[in-house]
Amino acid sequence: MDTSKEPLKYDFKSIEAKWQQLWLTEKPYKVSADPLRPKYYVLEMFPYPSGRIHMGHVRNYSIGDVIARYKRLRGYNVLHPMGWDAFGLPAENAALKHGVHPAQWTYSNIDYMRGQLKAMGLSYDWDREIATCRPEYYRWEQLVFLQLLEKGLVYRKKTTVNWCNDCATVLAREQVIDGCCWRCDQQVVPKNMHGWFLKITDYAEELLADLDKLGGWPEKVVTMQRNWIGKSQGLACDFQLEEGQGEKIAIFTTRPDTIFGVTFMSLAPEHPLIETLIKGTEHEAAVRSFIEQTLLEKQRMALDQEPEKHGIFTGRYCVNPFTGGRVPIYVANFVLMEYGTGAVMAVPAHDQRDFEFARKYGLPVCPVVQPPGDALDGAGMEAAWEGDGVLVNSGKFTGMPAAAAKKAVIAEAEKQGFGKTHTTWRLRDWGISRQRYWGAPIPVIHCERCGAVPVPAEQLPVVLPGTAPPYGSHAPLHQQEAFYKTICPQCGQPAQRETDTMDTFMESSWYFARYTSPRKDDGVLDQAEVNYWLPVDQYIGGVEHAILHLLYSRFFTKALRDLGYLQIDEPFTNLLTQGMVIKDGAKMSKSKGNVVDPDDLIQQYGADTVR
Incomplete structure (x- = not known):
């Protein structure tokens, strides 16, 4: 046996090149x-x-x-x-x-x-x-957008965006670094602008129910979606302003059994009622300053970052509909306008976040749910009790188990006419507007006479300017007059194209x-x-x-x-x-x-x- 010869080597380069060329010409993976x-x-x-x-x-x-x-x-x-x-x-x-x-x-x-x-x-x-990014793809996406618009699943409203005054443009969240513009290092500020939204919330119930059909999905992913959709049932009711002209604060709570323990009301900084509460009062300047600072801090925070809890008293009170008691109204940085109603009835004895806020600002802590075998003392509590128990200090509901009291409190609110059972969702409508160039243009024309007019289907696609060689400017579309100046397809008068692009x-x-x-x-x-x-x-x-x-x-x-x-x-x-x-x-x-x-x-x- 001749052992002097070199062992055979697997010549992968020539073998792979041969077969890949064959696959390229014969297309064995093409299907119909x-x-x-x-x-x-x-x-x-x-x-x-x-x-x-x-x-x-x-x-x-x-x-x-x-x-x-x-x-x-x-x-x-x-x-x-x-x-x-x-x-x-x-x-x-x-x-x-x-x-x-x-x-x-x-x-x-x-x-x-x-x-x-x-x-x-x-x-x-x-x-x-x-x-x-090819027009032959997003042409059909634009058509679907128009059909969803016609079906009532698309709408436009004002929303808060990250704005750089120096660059005169909206920034995506990831472009804001330590509260400053990634490009010019200038301070980013919140700004209200119009944006387009898809009504994904119209499908919330079906999206939640159909998770049960996804047996081939990891349970972790199903659970994450279930929590994100976030269906909650509870009490929706109104707290009237103490000295208002019929104004009221709408709240939603999953813990109606604790409503007798409310010691303050927390409003999101963007809550629309704040203007009414503070205008012309001695608290106006301080509250406006607090709101401005809070919104700036939001720009600097990561999405999952929990802020240190801060708040400010508005000088106004609302009335607990069950007790008739005065409830001081605060603006708080941890209340989010996009969840619930943007107002939270604060029960510090039974909510840890509210407890920390109450201790910081010297607000009362009033237990109304006693755990088994214990007697809570509001002054001595070191943390909120968020578990089950029996109601105390709760009028005619005293002595009821908390689970039963939830239903009884809702029934009483409905009987008295100031509240009702309600379902709310964590899921929010999908904001698809992006004030950037490199995205599919939103096929809408704005006319002073006709309003927001859909681009006729036969005129699709609305294409980005300058995408064919030689490539032209790629400034945001609101800076490209040749793109946005157009004619209204309904009245024939000068109009402007929508300059937002799609998410x-x-x-x-x-x-x-x-x-x-x-x-x-x-x-x-x-x-x-x-x-x-x-x-x-x-x-x-x-x-x-x-x-x-x-x-x-x-x-x-x-x-x-x-x-x-x-x-x-x-x-x-x-x-x-x-x-x-x-x-x-x-x-x-x-x-x-x-x-x-x-x-x-x-x-x-x-x-x-x-x-």
Whole structure:
């Protein structure tokens, strides 16, 4: 036996190049609907074209590829597409940083990342590739927006945004660093501006109930969505102002059993009644100063940051409808206008947040629910008692178990005519307006005579200016007169286009459906295709998308169903949250600077080994 010869080596470079070229020309993964075969739709969350794919992406895509290949071998007709979540603030920022147009930056990145994915040998049907920044994609999104507007699921209202006076523009939350503009370091201030909203709250009950259908989802994700939707039942009632002209403060509480223990009222700094309470009083200047400072501090805080509790007395009182007692009214920095009514009846003996506030400002603590075998003393309590018990100091309800008292108090409020049983939701309507350039234009025209007028469907898409080479200016649309100056389609008079663009979650909320008929150029979706392929059988992506993307996709599916485009209630039958690739103790990401490029590993070991 001759042992002098070199051992045979696996020549992965030539082998992989051969087969990848064959796949490119013969397209073995291209599929079409076939009613005679069982279908299987596997999908990974599509990437944002940031420039390069790293090994964190590879984990996600490799899992999907394994499933796709297995199902093909089992005889399924497998749809496994790929595309690009291509609009958004990061692209705009990166383009500004590098002195190029967002379109040029984005399409260049797409070309490079597509090459990376093909070099990995992933079994995608590339004929279905989409990029959400292309007019042929967002044209249909604009049409759906107009149909939702006609259906009453879209509205416009004023909302508070982050505003930089120096740059004269709205900033996204992530562009505010320590309360200052990321670009010019000037102080960011809150500003009221109009914005567009989708009425996701109209679907709150169905979104909550249909969570029970998602047996193929991780329980953690289902629980997160259930908590985010946040259905609460309790008492809605009014506290009349002591010296008002019929004015009242509307409150909602899930603890009506504690209403006899109210010792102060807390209002959100944005509460509309504050102006009435303080105007012309000795407290006006101090309260206005407090509100201004509180709103500025909100700009500096992280979304999950709990503020140190502060408040200020308005000098006014309201009346507890059950006791007739005077209740001082405070403005408090921890009360949120977007939750409930923006007013909280404060019961410091039985709510820890209220307890801390009361101790800080020397307000009374009055126990009205006694725990079993104990007698609470308001003066000596070191923390609130938030558990169950029996009512004390509660009029005719004294002696009742708290659970029974909740129903009895609501019944009494309804009998007396100042309250009623009520259901409230943590879920808020979806604000889709972005005052940025790199997004899908909102197809509305503002006319002084006719109001907000939908762009006629035959005039869609409303395209971004300057996206074709040579790339032009990409300033925010409100700075581009050639874009916003137009003619009202109803009266023919000069008018202005809407200059807000859509939140990029709009594009990712229906892309999985568009994959079924990505080249359809005469409508949103092909009915036969969506009926065959949807729902997605296996969806794969990060748990960080558990709330917004997945919730919005569920809402959009139901809205498209009600518009007649779909016949399903839920978009994803099974969900896999694939976990993270960790390097240097942190999640692999470009922002962390700890990415490992698969190109280097492919060159050294081959695509099969990397996968």
